[in-house]
Amino acid sequence: MKRNRKTAYKESEGEDTVKETYSTEEAIKRWDANAEAYTKGYTEEGDLHREVFLNPCLFTLIGDSTDKKILDAGCGEGYLSRKLAHDGASVTAVDYSEKMLEIAKEKTSSSVDVTSFHGNCETLPFLEDSSFDLIVSNMVMQDLSDHESALREMYRLLIDGGSFIFSILHPCFVTPESGWEKNDQGEKLHWNVDRYFYEGVYEQRGIGENDKILYYHRTLSTYMNSILQTGFMVEKVEEPTPSKEILEKYPAFEEDFRCADFIVFKVVKK
């Protein structure tokens, strides 16, 4: 039997490596180093996983964004900010990687209603209290060393009744040691999950060479309790699967009905 771990982004052998020492600055240094490679395959729909899973789910949860003030927290190269602005929103985009922001600025025409800032989502003192109708954060919360501070910051920045929608790697299935169990013919028998309760910072295999991207594995209960302790009400939780139309275009994603790669939360400031 072979064990082949599939990260949400690509297949790779082995286990994630736990890092004993880390800092937000170290994580961002690695995002800077990998920004070009990470975003190379992006279209205006993001990468394939965003097109297949995340965008349909996020836009259903977002609903009508016309005239809304939206923060894209951890905007990366900015495809989501641009899509929201094209839908009529006024978008503020923040990322802590200078390199990502540089790419985002190159890709975003000045006529699009997106204003970008360099900032750490864990603390954004240059943004005023209650200044956004909606905050989206696509695949960022698992990259933050202090997700609790970030949740508190999102709460502060929202108007009363405003929503925070965020996606992360599904913590129950994408763990420090998870992957397909395959037979000798390479057929996928089942998905293994291990080390679920080993919360901590890991180097993500498949992205980067000597400076692999860091991610912070946390259990589902850690995320849920942090959301509730911040004061948010949970409105919706989604585990996105590909639609029938998407499967006609990309039949290989049929296997994603066996377990979930992503989870998306819509939480509301009470």
Ligand SMILES: C[S@@+](CC[C@H](N)C(=O)[O-])C[C@H]1O[C@@H](n2cnc3c(N)ncnc32)[C@H](O)[C@@H]1O
């Ligand atoms: C997985 S990428 C997602 C980018 C974008 N949201 C997307 O869906 O394409 C994570 C992004 O979070 C940014 N990031 C990581 N830590 C951050 C922090 N503390 N504050 C702000 N941005 C951060 C990284 O620079 C990177 O652009």
